[in-house]
Structures are given as structure tokens and as C-alpha cells.
Amino acid sequence: MARSLLFLLLLLLLPMAAWAGSTALSDDVLGLIVFKAEVVDPQSKLATWDEDDDHPCAWFGVTCDPATRRVVALTLDGLSLSGKLGRGLLQLRSLKTLTLARNNFSGELNPDLLSRIDALQTLDLSENRLSGSIPDAFFAQCRSIRSMSLAKNDISGEIPHNVGSCSTLASLDLSSNRLSGSMPSEIWLLNALRSLDLSNNALVGDIPVGIKRMYNLRSISLRGNQLTGSLPDDIGDCLLLTSLDLSSNSLSGNLPDSLRKLSICGYLSLSSNSFTGDVPTWIGELRNLETLDLSGNKFSGQIPSSLGKLELLKELDLSRNSFTGSLPESISACKSLREVDFSSNSLTGTLPSWVFELGLQRILISDNVLSGSIQVPAIAASAARVLDLSGNDFSGVIPAEISDLRGLELLNLSRNSLSGYIPMSVGELKFLEVLDASENRLNGTIPLEIGEVISLKELRLGMNSLTGDIPTQIGNCSSLTSLDLSQNNLTGPIPPTIAELPHLRSVDLSQNKLTGTIPKNLSDLPLISFNISHNLLSGDIPTGTFFNTIPVSSLIDNPGLCGSALNISCPAVLPKPIVLNPNSSSNPLSQPASNPNTLRHRKIKILSISTLIAIAAAAIIAAGVVVITVLNLKVRPSVSNSATAAPFALSDGYLSQSPTTDSSSGKLVMFGGGEAEFSAGTHALLNKDCELGRGGFGAVYQAVLRDGRPVAIKKLTVSSLVKSQDEFEREVSILGNVRHHNLVALKGYYWTSSLQLLIYEFVPGGNLYKHLHECTASNSLSWQERFDIILGIARSLACLHQHNIIHYNLKSSNVLLDDSGEPKVGDYGLAKLLPMLDHYVLSSKVQSALGYMAPEFTCRTVKITDKCDVYGFGVLVLEILSGRRPVEYMEDDVVMLCDLVRGALDEGRAEECIDERLGGKFPIDEAVPVIKLGLICTSRVPSNRPDMTEVVNILELIRCPQDSQEDEIG
The missing domain is CATH 1.10.510.10 (Transferase(Phosphotransferase) domain 1)
Known part of the structure; x- marks a missing residue:
């Protein structure tokens, strides 16, 4: 209460003190006390500010001129201060530097801030919560302002056109706000401007002409806006530019030739636009370039060999374009190069040796058409931390020399045609966190040395031809979070050491030939997914938080598994059979036999019957195995491993099984089996009385299957946008195979060219x-x-x-x-x-x-x-x-x-x-x-x-x- 009264009193006295001609010194004290009164100070940094002091020069964050004792700087950055930027600041008439960055100030900008504090040279209000638009009067009388930053606030609206009147401004940063509209052409009137940052806003339209007048400009960033059109032809006339960032816009066209004049430019990023054409050979004339990022455009043609002239180049990103041809050998002359990204192009040829000889730290060449073998030369530098060669057509073996890249943290060789064994030397990569060699033709066993890579977090070896057991040494990889060994020919049990991995979240061992039981203590892990489907596992499914709700699709096709998750009761444990000795007198079933030959004949007869029974049982089991194997081979390649599909015709308003396959027939598929019929016809399924609600894709109705299960039917009302039947069924099958107790399960679907229904589990509790x-x-x-x-x-x-x-x-x-x-x-x-x-x-x-x-x-x-x-x-x-x-x-x-x-x-x-x-x-x-x-x-x-x-x-x-x-x- 006392603070509020003091604040009101100061507000009343403030203009009176000015009218009464009070001393400059009291103006500064009074202005700062009024400012403090409107500020929330959680760290009590302003506790030294006492209105009883004659001067504020000893106060925290305050700097005075030694001669005049007037406040010339107020520096209060990063103190978690909040509140409004009140009128008290306007009393600091000699203030040259005002820095309130990295706080929580809110409200709008005071339009009189620059005009009333006519000595202000540096204004930094960045990283606060200021909102509203920039007042037109804000730039009207800039006086002596040289540096201004309003970055990382919530300021909206357009940039005032009178920004060009701040003729002394050398640095302007309005980045990371919500500014809209077009860039005012008057901004190019700021002849003293050296740095301009308007990035991460919502500016639209073309970059205005006239940039050639900015002969002092060193750095410009317009990234993260919605600018369109081509680059101004005179953009290269800013000869002193050292940094140009126009990334993440919608700019288009070819690169203007004037860019070749930027001979001292060290940073050039044009990524995530729509530039087209070839990259001109004059790019090699920008000899001071350290970073060149042309990624995410529509550049085509070959990568120019003139890049080899950029001896200072450290980062090169040409990814996500349409480049063809091979990687230029001339790049081997770029001795300073540390990071390259050529991914997602159409590059061909082999992997050049300079990839491993330049000492690169990040090597990204994924999703191209490179071929041949991967050869790590003996003189390979060991600086590489990331090597991604995935999605190409590399063949041959994984070279054992890969271990020479001792600092590797990520190795991705997936989606190639590599064959042979995984080299044992992989265990020498002590810093490796991700190893992905999935979707190749690898064979042999998983090396035991994998357990020596204790920093490993993700191991992906799925979709190969690996054999043998899963090594128990994998339990030494204590950081492992994701393990994918699916679609191989692995045998043996699931090693119990997997249950000792405390961070394991995702496991996929599906489509192998694993036997034995599921380790019980796996239930102690914080698993998100655990897929062991299509194996030869048996025994009880563990109980616990995850396994109580594990999707059935993660367990299917393991004939010996049982438990509540599969709704299959496990057989009771029976006592061992009592073996009776026929020679013992205590055997109540034995009969006296005086003739030893009779006894011997009886034993032979019993033995013969047992043998016959065993032979017959073995024959039946063998025949069953053959039949099941044949059936599995026929079923597995289908679109959904667990789907039962039958053609249905839509006639007289009913869904009924139809033997025909003409164009009027529909197709009903139920995932995981079940009655593929409804208890009522479509007139009931799609009746308004059964409607549960409507959404962006269509209406939802309640229905009942023939077996009594309630379901929810979504009728898609976007038929004109739905994909073809093959694509529709492929996507729906993917969704149908996802099972989680916190997801509404997709039970099946119905397809005709004019009607598509999705069948979900019915959830009765409302939304x-x-x-x-x-x-x-x-x-x-x-x-x-x-x-x-x-x-x-x-x-x-x-x-x-x-x-x-x-x-x-x-x-x-x-x-x-x-x-x-x-x-x-x-x-x-x-x-x-x-x-x-x-x-x-x-x-x-x-x-x-x-x-x-x-x-x-x-x-x-x-x-x-x-x-x-x-x-x-x-x-x-x-x-x-x-x-x-x-x-x-x-x-x-x-x-x-x-x-x-x-x-x-x-x-x-x-x-x-x-x-x-x-x-x-x-x-x-x-x-x-x-x-x-x-x-x-x-x-x-x-x-x-x-x-x-x-x-x-x-x-x-x-x-x-x-x-x-x-x-x-x-």
C-alpha cells in the first residue's frame, strides 16, 4: 500500500518538479525512483536505489558522467525485471546508453523515448515481452541514436516509413518479432547503417530497390520472412558486406551477377528459397567465404568445380537441390573445410577420397545415387563426428578402417547395398551414439565387440540377413535407448541383459527366428514400444506397466506365446509323471510272471507301441510345421499381416458379403481378425440418429459388429481428395498396425471408389x-x-x-x-x-x-x-x-x-x-x-x-x- 502511494505521489510531483526548475540532479533521482516504482524486481537488484540519496551514481546499474554527475548509462540486462517502461525514464535527459535486455518488460513502446532523451546513442530492449506496433513518432526525432535493438519481443505491425530519418543509426535489430507488411524503401536512406537484422518476422513483398546506396553496410539478415521476387540486381554493390543471410523466404530466380563483387563476404546463406538455374562458376571468386549455404532451393546442373578456389571455406551446404553429376575433385583444395552437406540431390559417381582426407567433422551425403565401395584411406583424418552416407547405392563391405574415424558420434550407412559382415573394429568407436546400417544386405553375426561401444544410444540393423544369436554383450551399452534388429534371420533367445539397459525405450526384434521366452524383468524398463512379432517365442508374456497394454500387433505370429495381452490362457504347470518300475513288487499294476520270456515279450510289446506313437506324433508335428510354414510364406507379403479382407457389395443400403469383384463391390478389411460384418446395414451405420460428431474429415457414427463389439465409423467426406485405393490401403494399414493404450485403435476400413469408412474402437467416455x-x-x-x-x-x-x-x-x-x-x-x-x-x-x-x-x-x-x-x-x-x-x-x-x-x-x-x-x-x-x-x-x-x-x-x-x-x- 505504501509503495502504491509513493508511486502515485511521484507521478503527481514529476511534472511539478520540472515546472519548478528543479536541479538536474534531482531530476535523475526522481526519474529513476519513478521507474523503480513501476518495476517488479524479484532479485532485489534495485534495493540500493534510495530516494533519500542526493545522487544516484552509486546505485546498481547506474553510470554517471564524472564531470556533470548526470546519469549517462542505465544497464539492467538479464535481471528478470518486469513491468512497464514508465515515464520516469524520460527524465534522464543526459542518458546515452539504455540497456534493459533479457528481462520481462511488457507493454508498448513510448513514442517520446527517442525525442525526449535527445542524448541517447544506444538503446537495447531486446528479449523482453514488449508488444503493440512501433509508433510512427518513434523514429520521428532520432537525434543521436546509433544502435537500436528491439529483437525478440512481440512487436507487430509495419515498420514505420520514417525509419529513414535516423541518419546516425549504425545498427538496427528488429529481429524475432511479428512485424508484417513490406520492407520500407526508406530503410536504404540510412547511409551510416552497418548492420541490419529484420529476420524472423512476417515481412512480405519484394526486397526494395536502392540497396546500392548502403555503402557502409557490413551485415544484413532478412531470413525467416515471407519475401518474394528475385534478388535486386544491385545487391552486390554493397561492397563492404561480410555477411548476407536471406534464408527461409520465398525468393526466386537466378543469382544476379553483381553478387560476384562481394569479394570480402565471409557468410552467404540463401537456403530454403526457390532459386533456380545453375550455380554460376564465379562463386569461386568469393575468396573470403567461410560459410556457403545454398540448401533447400531448386538449383540444378553440376556442382561447379570453382568451389575448390574457396580456400577459407569451412561450411558448405548444397543439400535439398537437384544437382547432378559427381562430387568435384577440386574440393580437395579446400583445406579449411569442416562441414559438408550434399544430401537429397541426384549426385552420381563414387565417393571421392577427399571426403576422408580433409579432416571434415560433419559429412552428409545421404539420399543421392552414389555407387561403388566405401574406401577409407590409410591417411584418413580422424576428426569426423558425423558420417551419413544413407540412401545411396554403395556396395561392397563396410571397411574395417572405419574404426580409424575414432571421433565418430553418428554413422549412418542405411538404405544401400552393402554386404558382408559388420566389422569387429566397430567396437573401437568409443564415442559412437548412433549406428544405423539397416536396409542393406549384411550377413554374418552381430559382432560381440558391439558391447564395447558403451556410449551407443541407437542401434539400427534391421532389414538385413544377419544370423546367429543376439550377443549378450549388448547389455554393456548402458546408454542405449533404441534397438532395431528386425527382419533378419537371428536365432536363439532374447538375451536377458537387454533388461539391464535403464534407458531403453524402443525395441524391434520382429520377423526373425528367435526362440525361448521373454525375459521377465523387461517389465521394469520404461518401454514405449517392444515388437517381437513373427518369431518362434513361447511362454508367458511379462506383466507390468507396459506389457499390460502392449499392442497385439507387437506379439502376433509367436505360436507359443500366451498371456492376457493375447487373450490366451497359459497352460497350468503339471506335476512330473510318476514312473513305475515294472520289476518292483510295490507296483500295484504289475502282475506276477513266473515265466521270464513272457515278461520279456511284454516289454518288447510296450516298447513297440510307444515307438509307434512317438513316430506318429513326430510325423503329425512335422506335417503341421510344413503347413504352417507354407501358410506364413503366403500371408507375410500381404499388405497387413493381421488383416482379414473380404469383398463386400453395397446394395439396398446394406453391407453384405459379395462373391463378385466388379466395380460396384466394396472391400472391408478388419485388422486382427473378427467378424467382418455389421449387425445393421449402412442405413443404420450412417443414420443421423447414430451420429457421434463431425470433424474436419467427416462424420462419426456408432455401430455394432456382428460379434457384438461396438465400434465407431468415420465416413470420410473428402472423397475427392482421397488417394488411389492402393495408396489409401497402404496408409491405412500403417495406421492399423499402430497399437498403444492411449491411441484410439483403428480396427479396419471399408473402400469403394465413392465411399470410404474407417472403423475405430468405440470409446464411451466422451471427448x-x-x-x-x-x-x-x-x-x-x-x-x-x-x-x-x-x-x-x-x-x-x-x-x-x-x-x-x-x-x-x-x-x-x-x-x-x-x-x-x-x-x-x-x-x-x-x-x-x-x-x-x-x-x-x-x-x-x-x-x-x-x-x-x-x-x-x-x-x-x-x-x-x-x-x-x-x-x-x-x-x-x-x-x-x-x-x-x-x-x-x-x-x-x-x-x-x-x-x-x-x-x-x-x-x-x-x-x-x-x-x-x-x-x-x-x-x-x-x-x-x-x-x-x-x-x-x-x-x-x-x-x-x-x-x-x-x-x-x-x-x-x-x-x-x-x-x-x-x-x-x-
Whole structure:
């Protein structure tokens, strides 16, 4: 209360003091005290600021001129200060440097800041939470300003045209905001400008002409906008440019010849645009280049040999283009080169020796058409940390000399035609974290030395012809998180040492010839997926958190397995049979035999019958094995290993089995077996009375199978966009084979050229949206229920991403709750059924719910990845915790939930973000970390968002040991 009164008094006195002609010294003290009164100072850094002092020169962060004792610098960066930039700063008339970077200041820019503080030369307000637009008057009277940074705020609107009036400005940084509109041509009037950064905004249109006037410009960054058109012809007239970054826009056309004038340029990035044509040979004239990034364009032709003239070049990225021909031998002259990326082109020829001789640290040449053998020369430098040669046509063996690259952390040789054994020398790669040699023709056994690579996190050897046992030494790889040995000819048991790997999350041993039982202590691991299907395993399936809900598809085709997961009872353990000695007098079944010959004859007779029975049983078993083997060989190549398909005709409004195969017939496929018929016809299936809801892809109806199981039927209403039948069935089969207890299981599908139905398990508990937004405090979800729902959703997304499936449409209405309150995520992966996965389809058909959409959906040049799901998950977390919708519309404002929660957290009001219907009953030690995790997941930069596997791990760590107790906030 006293602080508020002081603040009001100072606000009233401030203009009066100015009118009364008070001393300059008191103006500085008064101005700083008013500034402090509007600031929240969690670290008490401003505690030394005392209004009773005659001067502020000894205060924290304050610098004075020794002669005049006026405040000339205020430096308060990185102190977690929050509040508004109040009028008190305007009293510091001699201020030259104002640095408030890396705090949490909010509100709009004061239009009088530059005009009132006419001595200001340096202004740094970067990395705060400033919002609104830049006032037109802000640049009107720049006076002596030389350096200005408003980067990493939330400033929107257009850049004022009068920015050109700041004639003394040498550095301007407006990056990482929400600025829109076109670049003002007046910006090229800043003749003193040396550095310009407008990156990571939403600027549109062409780069304005007139850049040649910027003869002092050293650095320009326009990356991460939506700029179009070709590069200005005079861009090369900025002869002093040392750094030019125009990446991640929609620029097009050929490279202008004027670029060859940038002889002192050291950094040139034009990546993720639509530039075309050949890369001109004059690129070799830019002798000072250290970084050249032309990736993600439409360049064609051969890679120019003139690149060999760039002796200072350290990083070269030409990936994701349409380059042809071979890798130039001239690059061997680039002695400073450390990183190369030629991936995703159409390069041919063999692997040049300079790849291993230059001492490169990162070598990425994946997804080309290179052939021949991989030869590591004896003089190979050992600096390589990443070697990715995947997706080519390399043949021959993996060279034993690969171990000479001792610093390797990632080795990817997958999707080639390599043969022979995995060399034992791989055990010498002590720093290796990822080894991927899948999809080759490797044979022989897995070397025992693999256990010496203790830093290994991912081992992928699937789709080869490996034989022998899985080595028990693999249990020494204590960092292993992912193990894929699927589709080989491995035999023997699953080594129990695998259960000793504490970080193991994903295991795929499917389609081998493994025998024996599943190690019981595997249930102690935090597994996300464990696929052992199509083997010869037997015995009980372990029980535990994961194995209680393991998908059936991960266990099928193991004739001897039993347990609740397969709904197969395990046989009881029978006592050993009693063996009776026929010569013993105690045998109650023995009869006296005075004639030894009679006894001998009886033994021979019994032996003959036993032998005959054994022979007959062996013959039956052998015949059964042959039949089963033949059937398996016929079944395995099918589209779905567990699907039962039958043609169905749609006639008289009913689905009925049809012996015909004409164009009017449909096809009904049920995954995992079951009655392939419905108890009612399509007039009931698609009746309005049976409708459960509607979404972006179509309506959902409730139905019942012939065997009595309830199901949900989704009728796709995007028939004109659906792929061909083959592609549709392939994509649906992929979705049908994904099983997780937090995913709505896809049971099957029905196809005709005019009607497509998806058959899902029926989840009776309604969707999460209703439980969050259509219930009262008396029946709202508890904290424990909300946490469990968040964790369940995270686990389901982690499972999808493990199968390379992106959800694309995560929102609360697509999360269902079963009878026990367990969440089940639905509508996953449906965008893959459409012919073109472009931004228009995603934004208009799939991501229809405003608020969940990741920022990259609005930028056509940014690749859509599973990080989009992470963003939607983050929004969903905040929605579950707060009980508020992602976007709320007020009378004159639109409130984004992410912004609201972030602001409350910054101001220390985290508990106010939690749904008030909980009545304050929640553990604050769990609530705050979950809020922060949700905000991290909604980062505007995709690479800053965690993977869903990491999210699951974090949530499991956040959960308090006493999670059954709900503490009230005092």
C-alpha cells in the first residue's frame, strides 16, 4: 500500500518538479525512483536505489558522467525485471546508453523515448515481452541514436516509413518479432547503417530497390520472412558486406551477377528459397567465404568445380537441390573445410577420397545415387563426428578402417547395398551414439565387440540377413535407448541383459527366428514400444506397466506365446509323471510272471507301441510345421499381416458379403481378425440418429459388429481428395498396425471408389473438450486426472512419432476418455490419406482449430515435422491445466492462452493459471513445472521444442512421490 502511494505521489510531483526548475540532479533521482516504482524486481537488484540519496551514481546499474554527475548509462540486462517502461525514464535527459535486455518488460513502446532523451546513442530492449506496433513518432526525432535493438519481443505491425530519418543509426535489430507488411524503401536512406537484422518476422513483398546506396553496410539478415521476387540486381554493390543471410523466404530466380563483387563476404546463406538455374562458376571468386549455404532451393546442373578456389571455406551446404553429376575433385583444395552437406540431390559417381582426407567433422551425403565401395584411406583424418552416407547405392563391405574415424558420434550407412559382415573394429568407436546400417544386405553375426561401444544410444540393423544369436554383450551399452534388429534371420533367445539397459525405450526384434521366452524383468524398463512379432517365442508374456497394454500387433505370429495381452490362457504347470518300475513288487499294476520270456515279450510289446506313437506324433508335428510354414510364406507379403479382407457389395443400403469383384463391390478389411460384418446395414451405420460428431474429415457414427463389439465409423467426406485405393490401403494399414493404450485403435476400413469408412474402437467416455469446458466444479477433472491425461497424451504422441506418424490435428475434441478416465487420442495421421500434404490442406482441412496450429504452418518454406504436434501438445497442456480455451474472444480483444499463461508466469502468478474449479487443490511442485513444459513446447522456433519422448521423461520426473496428496496453495 505504501509503495502504491509513493508511486502515485511521484507521478503527481514529476511534472511539478520540472515546472519548478528543479536541479538536474534531482531530476535523475526522481526519474529513476519513478521507474523503480513501476518495476517488479524479484532479485532485489534495485534495493540500493534510495530516494533519500542526493545522487544516484552509486546505485546498481547506474553510470554517471564524472564531470556533470548526470546519469549517462542505465544497464539492467538479464535481471528478470518486469513491468512497464514508465515515464520516469524520460527524465534522464543526459542518458546515452539504455540497456534493459533479457528481462520481462511488457507493454508498448513510448513514442517520446527517442525525442525526449535527445542524448541517447544506444538503446537495447531486446528479449523482453514488449508488444503493440512501433509508433510512427518513434523514429520521428532520432537525434543521436546509433544502435537500436528491439529483437525478440512481440512487436507487430509495419515498420514505420520514417525509419529513414535516423541518419546516425549504425545498427538496427528488429529481429524475432511479428512485424508484417513490406520492407520500407526508406530503410536504404540510412547511409551510416552497418548492420541490419529484420529476420524472423512476417515481412512480405519484394526486397526494395536502392540497396546500392548502403555503402557502409557490413551485415544484413532478412531470413525467416515471407519475401518474394528475385534478388535486386544491385545487391552486390554493397561492397563492404561480410555477411548476407536471406534464408527461409520465398525468393526466386537466378543469382544476379553483381553478387560476384562481394569479394570480402565471409557468410552467404540463401537456403530454403526457390532459386533456380545453375550455380554460376564465379562463386569461386568469393575468396573470403567461410560459410556457403545454398540448401533447400531448386538449383540444378553440376556442382561447379570453382568451389575448390574457396580456400577459407569451412561450411558448405548444397543439400535439398537437384544437382547432378559427381562430387568435384577440386574440393580437395579446400583445406579449411569442416562441414559438408550434399544430401537429397541426384549426385552420381563414387565417393571421392577427399571426403576422408580433409579432416571434415560433419559429412552428409545421404539420399543421392552414389555407387561403388566405401574406401577409407590409410591417411584418413580422424576428426569426423558425423558420417551419413544413407540412401545411396554403395556396395561392397563396410571397411574395417572405419574404426580409424575414432571421433565418430553418428554413422549412418542405411538404405544401400552393402554386404558382408559388420566389422569387429566397430567396437573401437568409443564415442559412437548412433549406428544405423539397416536396409542393406549384411550377413554374418552381430559382432560381440558391439558391447564395447558403451556410449551407443541407437542401434539400427534391421532389414538385413544377419544370423546367429543376439550377443549378450549388448547389455554393456548402458546408454542405449533404441534397438532395431528386425527382419533378419537371428536365432536363439532374447538375451536377458537387454533388461539391464535403464534407458531403453524402443525395441524391434520382429520377423526373425528367435526362440525361448521373454525375459521377465523387461517389465521394469520404461518401454514405449517392444515388437517381437513373427518369431518362434513361447511362454508367458511379462506383466507390468507396459506389457499390460502392449499392442497385439507387437506379439502376433509367436505360436507359443500366451498371456492376457493375447487373450490366451497359459497352460497350468503339471506335476512330473510318476514312473513305475515294472520289476518292483510295490507296483500295484504289475502282475506276477513266473515265466521270464513272457515278461520279456511284454516289454518288447510296450516298447513297440510307444515307438509307434512317438513316430506318429513326430510325423503329425512335422506335417503341421510344413503347413504352417507354407501358410506364413503366403500371408507375410500381404499388405497387413493381421488383416482379414473380404469383398463386400453395397446394395439396398446394406453391407453384405459379395462373391463378385466388379466395380460396384466394396472391400472391408478388419485388422486382427473378427467378424467382418455389421449387425445393421449402412442405413443404420450412417443414420443421423447414430451420429457421434463431425470433424474436419467427416462424420462419426456408432455401430455394432456382428460379434457384438461396438465400434465407431468415420465416413470420410473428402472423397475427392482421397488417394488411389492402393495408396489409401497402404496408409491405412500403417495406421492399423499402430497399437498403444492411449491411441484410439483403428480396427479396419471399408473402400469403394465413392465411399470410404474407417472403423475405430468405440470409446464411451466422451471427448476431453466436454470434460474441460462443459462441466461444473462439482464434476470437473481433478488434478490427478488432469496430470494422467497429459501424460497419456504425451505417451501416445511419442508412440506415433516412433512410427514416423505425425498427428497434424491435435486438439481437446480429438482426445477421448474411456470408462476409467484413460485418454485415447484419435484422428491421427489422417492427413496422409490426402494426395498433397501442403500448407493449404493442412490449414484448411486438418488444423481447423485456431490456437493449436504451430507457427510454421503459415510459412510455406518451413518443413512440417513432428515438432508441430509438440506445439499442439503444449497448447493442450495449458488448456487442461487452466480449463480455458486456446483462444478466447473478448469485446475488443483476442486472448491467446499461451500469451496469457506466459505473462502470468513471468509475473510470479503461476497459481492463477490453474483452473479455479480445482479450488486450489493441486501440488504446486507439479503444477509450475508442467506449465513451464507447456510453454517450452509452444516455442515459436521448432528446434527449441523437445521431442515427445523427452516430454514423457520430463513428466515422469515431474510427478511428485506423494502424487495422491493434493496440497492447497496458502
